Amino acid sequence: MTPHDWYVENRAAWVSRALEPREERLFDDHLPRCEECRQEVARLERELGWLPMAAVPAAPRPGLTRELADSVLRRRSWWRRHASGLAAAAAVALAAALGYGEHRRRAEVESLLAERERRLLAVEDTLSVMRRAARVVQREIAMGEHRGGLLIFRDEISHRWNVVMHGLPAAPPGTVYQFWFVTETGMVRSVELRCEDDKPAFATLEMPATPAPVMGAALTVEPALNRSGEPKGPELVHVDF
Amino acid sequence: MTGQASLRARLVARDERALVELIEAATPWVLGVVLGMLRDQDEAEEVTAEVFATAWDRVGTLGDEYQELMPWLLRVARNRAIDRLRRRSRLRRKAARFQAYEVATSAPVPFREPDESAQPGWHVHRSVHAALATLPEEQRVVIRLAYFSGFTHSEIAQHLGVPMGTVKTRLRLAFDKLRTALAPIRDWVP
Numbered sequence: 568m569t570p571h572d573w574y575v576e577n578r579a580a581w582v583s584r585a586l587e588p589r590e591e592r593l594f595d596d597h598l599p600r601c602e603e604c605r606q607e608v609a610r611l612e613r614e615l616g617w618l619p620m621a622a623v624p625a626a627p628r629p630g631l632t633r634e635l636a637d638s639v640l641r642r643r644s645w646w647r648r649h650a651s652g653l654a655a656a657a658a659v660a661l662a663a664a665l666g667y668g669e670h671r672r673r674a675e676v677e678s679l680l681a682e683r684e685r686r687l688l689a690v691e692d693t694l695s696v697m698r699r700a701a702r703v704v705q706r707e708i709a710m711g712e713h714r715g716g717l718l719i720f721r722d723e724i725s726h727r728w729n730v731v732m733h734g735l736p737a738a739p740p741g742t743v744y745q746f747w748f749v750t751e752t753g754m755v756r757s758v759e760l761r762c763e764d765d766k767p768a769f770a771t772l773e774m775p776a777t778p779a780p781v782m783g784a785a786l787t788v789e790p791a792l793n794r795s796g797e798p799k800g801p802e803l804v805h806v807d808f
Numbered sequence: 809m810t811g812q813a814s815l816r817a818r819l820v821a822r823d824e825r826a827l828v829e830l831i832e833a834a835t836p837w838v839l840g841v842v843l844g845m846l847r848d849q850d851e852a853e854e855v856t857a858e859v860f861a862t863a864w865d866r867v868g869t870l871g872d873e874y875q876e877l878m879p880w881l882l883r884v885a886r887n888r889a890i891d892r893l894r895r896r897s898r899l900r901r902k903a904a905r906f907q908a909y910e911v912a913t914s915a916p917v918p919f920r921e922p923d924e925s926a927q928p929g930w931h932v933h934r935s936v937h938a939a940l941a942t943l944p945e946e947q948r949v950v951i952r953l954a955y956f957s958g959f960t961h962s963e964i965a966q967h968l969g970v971p972m973g974t975v976k977t978r979l980r981l982a983f984d985k986l987r988t989a990l991a992p993i994r995d996w997v998p
Contacts, residue, residue, distance in 0.1 A: 579983040580976060584890045585954040585961050614987035616879025618955060619886055621936040622844045624836035624927055631853065632835050636828045638857045639864050724824050 574604050582611045640725050654681040706804045708786075710735055717786055717804045726774050732760045732786070733767035742788050744768070747798060748775050749783035749807065754798055760786070783807040816877050819867045831860055833928055834878065838885045845889040845958050855892060859885045876994075878929070890958040932993055939989035947982035954979055 574597055580586050581594045598605055655678060704719040715734025722728070730746060738744050744762065748755040755775045760768040774781060786804040793799045818826035838859050843852040862884050863877075870880065927933075940948055953959045953967065954975075961979075965972040 576976065576980075579980045580954075580961060583951075583954045583979065583983075584887065584958065585964070585975075585979060587960050587962060588894065611983065611987065612883065613879075614991060615983065616876065616883065617932055617936055617990050617993045618986060619841045619879075619882035620837060620929065620932045621940055622837070622840040622956060624929075624933070625839040625843045625852075627835045627839055632828075632831050635831050635835065635857050635860055636824075639827060639831075639861045640824060724828065 571601075574601065575607075578604065578608050578611060582608055582615065637725065654684055702808075704784075704806055704808075706806060708735060708803050710803070719784060719806070728772045728774075728784075730758075730760070730770045730772060730784075731767050732762060735762045737762055738788060741791050742800065743791050744803075745787050745789035745798065745800070746770065746772075747785040747787065748777075748781045749785055749805070750775070750777055750779040750781055752777070752779040754785065754796070755781075756796055781808075816867060819864070827860070827864055830863065830877075830881075834860075834881055836927060837878070837929060838881060841882055841885045841956075842889045844956055845886070846892060851892060852889075855885065855888045858888055862888075886955075893958045935993050936990065939986055942989060943982050943985060947978045947985075950975055950978040951982050951986075 574594065577586060577590065577594060581591065584591070586594060598608070657677075659674065702721040702723075704721070705716060707714065707716045709715075713734060713736050715732070718731040718733070720729040720731075732744060732746075735744070738761075744760040746757040746760055748757055755777055757772055757775070758770045760770060762768050783806045784804070785798070785802055785806070787798045787800045787802050789798060789800040815826055815830060819830065835856065838856050839852055842855045842859075843849065846852050846855065859881065863881055867877075940951065943951065949968070950964060953964045954961075959967070961972050961975050965975045968975070
């Protein structure tokens with residue numbers, strides 16, 4: 568019996584994961600070096616590919632498939648959102664390892680790149696919500712001589728909204744533009760939207776963690792000091808879906 | 809087969825609707841494989857999520873040897889479940905699983921007929937069971953323990969009270985028969 572015979576004998580066991588962990592590692596190490604075994608286990612895997620379907624299918628609980636889709640897509644978003652932080656952390660660690668003085672410039676460049684990356688990913692993330700939006704709502708807003716509007720892109724897959732407020736002046740002193748979710752049980756405070764230098768304000772919003780479903784949205788000019796859960800200022804937009 | 813190839817092409821093209829379709833079609837089978845091994849609903853759902861994340865990440869890099877999507881997905885599911893099993897505290901968990909296995913196998917073969925024919929892929933399930941039914945009982949038991957419960961050779965040998973070489977031989981003979989019996993099965997369209 569040659570040493571290779573052991574691998575031949577255990578191909579089926581490797582495919583079924585019946586080898587002991589130590590033996591499995593041995594086989595794993597062998598595979599990249601042995602074309603014959605690689606081809607044979609690939610053939611076995613292909614020919615036995617349907618065997619797992621002997622398992623009894625399990626009916627997913629209500630809502631599970633949606634949660635699964637959501638988790639896969641949000642996981643990507645999580646990495647995108649944290650990519651800049653991770654890149655910055657890596658840059659800091661690199662600088663510390665190599666010596667701060669000598670590599671300060673490198674850290675600065677890394678930091679700059681990380682910031683650019685963060686902005687790029689944020690834009691990509693925003694665009695992905697817009698691209699996937701199954702529904703888009705637009706409302707015009709008139710404030711004095713200004714003619715602006717509010718756009719809401721509703722992504723039904725990730726359950727996020729992308730909100731764009733444009734064409735409006737900066738909020739009057741002591742006030743803010745406040746975005747609200749309208750639910751069956753009342754208004755839920757969301758984000759402040761800031762218009763500066765006539766540039767549009769963007770926000771990507773998760774659905775609020777409330778048991779009542781979201782039925783619409785509203786935009787108010789809110790006293791900056793109002794931190795309550797109820798709007799007190801004039802309403803610029805109210806949308807019912 | 810065309811439908812699945814199309815689904816795969818759409819997944820490669822990063823079509824998120826295709827991901828939703830894949831999840832809706834494949835979840836009962838992926839969850840069934842994983843739950844059968846882990847016997848823990850929460851953990852099975854976690855692994856199922858990992859499986860679809862892997863599918864989404866890697867579908868674009870699959871080689872030509874993976875013409876069919878479902879077998880690959882189920883293999884990922886099975887491997888993930890086994891990885892989980894091996895991370896668990898072995899003795900305590902496996903004692904419980906052996907007991908559960910005794911209960912499961914003392915009942916008739918877990919082959920649910922009612923209302924299942926509407927399940928996409930159910931005909932494949934029936935074909936695989938038909939193939940398993942042609943095996944001698946001692947080979948079928950080894951397949952169940954190794955392939956569907958994630959036990960290693962030595963654990964199976966210990967459980968059945970037979971030499972490890974016997975376990976290996978039974979597994980190999982069973983696979984030789986199954987690879988012929990399963991060969992005609994073709995992909996099903998989700």
